[in-house]
Amino acid sequence: MNTNKYDIVVVGAGPAGSMAAMSAAAAGAKVCLLERKPVAGAPVRCGEGIGHKGLTLTLEPRPEWIKAEITRARMVSPSGIEVGIGNPGKAWILDREKMDADLVQDAVKHGADYFPSTPVITAEKLPNGLYRCMAKNEKHPEFIASCLILADGVESRLARNFGWNTALRPHDIETCAFARVRSADIKPDCCVFHTGSAAAPGGYVWIFPRSKGMANVGLGIIGSRCTPGLPKKLLLEFIARRFPDSEVTDVHCGGVPVGRWIRPLVKKGVMLVGDAARQVGAINGAGIAYSLYAGKTAGAIAAKSIRADGSANHRMLREYHKQWAKRFGKQQDRSFALKEFILSAGDRFLDDIAKSLSKEDPEKLNYLRVFTRTFASRPKLLWKAFWLFR
Ligand SMILES: Cc1cc2nc3c(=O)[nH]c(=O)nc-3n(C[C@H](O)[C@H](O)[C@H](O)COP(=O)(O)OP(=O)(O)OC[C@H]3O[C@@H](n4cnc5c(N)ncnc54)[C@H](O)[C@@H]3O)c2cc1C
Numbered sequence: 001m002n003t004n005k006y007d008i009v010v011v012g013a014g015p016a017g018s019m020a021a022m023s024a025a026a027a028g029a030k031v032c033l034l035e036r037k038p039v040a041g042a043p044v045r046c047g048e049g050i051g052h053k054g055l056t057l058t059l060e061p062r063p064e065w066i067k068a069e070i071t072r073a074r075m076v077s078p079s080g081i082e083v084g085i086g087n088p089g090k091a092w093i094l095d096r097e098k099m100d101a102d103l104v105q106d107a108v109k110h111g112a113d114y115f116p117s118t119p120v121i122t123a124e125k126l127p128n129g130l131y132r133c134m135a136k137n138e139k140h141p142e143f144i145a146s147c148l149i150l151a152d153g154v155e156s157r158l159a160r161n162f163g164w165n166t167a168l169r170p171h172d173i174e175t176c177a178f179a180r181v182r183s184a185d186i187k188p189d190c191c192v193f194h195t196g197s198a199a200a201p202g203g204y205v206w207i208f209p210r211s212k213g214m215a216n217v218g219l220g221i222i223g224s225r226c227t228p229g230l231p232k233k234l235l236l237e238f239i240a241r242r243f244p245d246s247e248v249t250d251v252h253c254g255g256v257p258v259g260r261w262i263r264p265l266v267k268k269g270v271m272l273v274g275d276a277a278r279q280v281g282a283i284n285g286a287g288i289a290y291s292l293y294a295g296k297t298a299g300a301i302a303a304k305s306i307r308a309d310g311s312a313n314h315r316m317l318r319e320y321h322k323q324w325a326k327r328f329g330k331q332q333d334r335s336f337a338l339k340e341f342i343l344s345a346g347d348r349f350l351d352d353i354a355k356s357l358s359k360e361d362p363e364k365l366n367y368l369r370v371f372t373r374t375f376a377s378r379p380k381l382l383w384k385a386f387w388l389f390r
Pocket residue numbers: 011012013014015016017034035036037040041045046047048049050118119120121151152153154176177178218253254255256273274275276280285286287288289291
């Protein structure tokens with residue numbers, strides 16, 4: 001049998017896996033990147049929105065990755081009250097297909113071996129302390145390494161072999177449907193979010209302009225309120241209402257984990273990164289920036305451990321968990337608490353906030369103002385919020 005031996009095996013070539021492979025290879029480790037699909041990043045399962053700060057934390061944005069620059073945002077409440085956010089901070093709509101493909105190429109340029117069409121079926125620890133992945137690839141079925149980085153996305157199953165419980169409660173997954181919409185009614189620099197249980201129960205609808213007259217339109221429904229086929233049905237109804245006479249292509253479905261991030265992120269020489277580790281903002285479902293950062297950090301630390309010890313040293317690998325927890329742990333915990341709060345507060349609450357915020361000058365809106373206006377309208381909720389965020 002053809003066995004491939006590496007320092008580090010990375011499973012999954014999304015942003016988290018490619019960054020992990022690139023940073024580990026750049027630091028001198030012998031790395032391979034295994035991807036089940038023939039082409040990483042295609043078809044795109046993403047709204048492709050990212051804040052400038054989140055992207056530049058890890059990468060220098062390349063002009064060819066940017067489809068649109070966003071300077072404005074609007075929120076629409078369940079009963080249709082619109083709130084403008086004048087200065088949401090610079091944000092981008094990406095070309096994920098291009099970016100994901102380029103990140104794989106960057107990993108290869110730094111020396112990683114890339115195996116597309118290679119779904120990993122099992123992963124285990126061998127008695128000699130090394131890790132083995134068995135893949136559905138006739139020429140390359142077996143991969144052995146000192147360290148495993150699991151970046152296999154929201155459906156991640158491999159982590160369970162190492163004792164992680166990655167099962168998602170229905171309350172902790174957004175089931176999404178999304179499409180590309182062509183319509184003359186799309187504003188080129190403005191993201192729009194529609195809230196409310198009629199539009200998207202326990203989630204929201206997003207309209208992200210991609211280029212002139214074209215947008216990514218999608219919605220997420222919280223798993224506990226979702227039934228088979230509902231996301232696609234609500235999406236197509238929304239598009240027909242909001243953009244009559246539009247052209248709709250590339251309708252797909254996908255899931256976003258909106259639970260707590262998984263702890264610990266490192267076990268027995270195995271690291272979890274990106275959606276597989278639930279490193280996603282629970283309130284908005286955004287995970288690209290977190291995945292890029294987690295992948296880069298985990299890859300660099302794994303390579304450092306191999307260089308120092310010749311194998312994966314648990315104490316050194318744990319540094320990844322510590323760095324993540326310090327930088328994003330609290331932020332993600334707050335985002336999770338906020339999601340729980342909004343889910344329990346319901347549509348009337350969102351309408352009340354929108355009503356009070358619609359009287360504000362959009363240019364002057366900030367978090368403190370949103371907070372004071374929110375609780376001025378429903379003081380009882382302050383107590384509830386206190387318990388969730390304590
Ligand atoms: C509908 C939707 C809209 C979204 N919109 C946004 C947005 O606008 N902004 C944002 O920041 N985030 C968004 N997200 C979330 C974002 O897409 C993810 O957080 C991000 O892609 C996570 O990167 P990742 O590398 O961890 O996982 P992925 O990008 O999912 O990559 C995982 C890779 O692993 C591969 N894989 C899985 N199992 C195996 C296996 N056994 N063997 C080999 N390979 C395997 C998969 O094929 C895939 O290529 C959205 C998600 C969805 C579903």
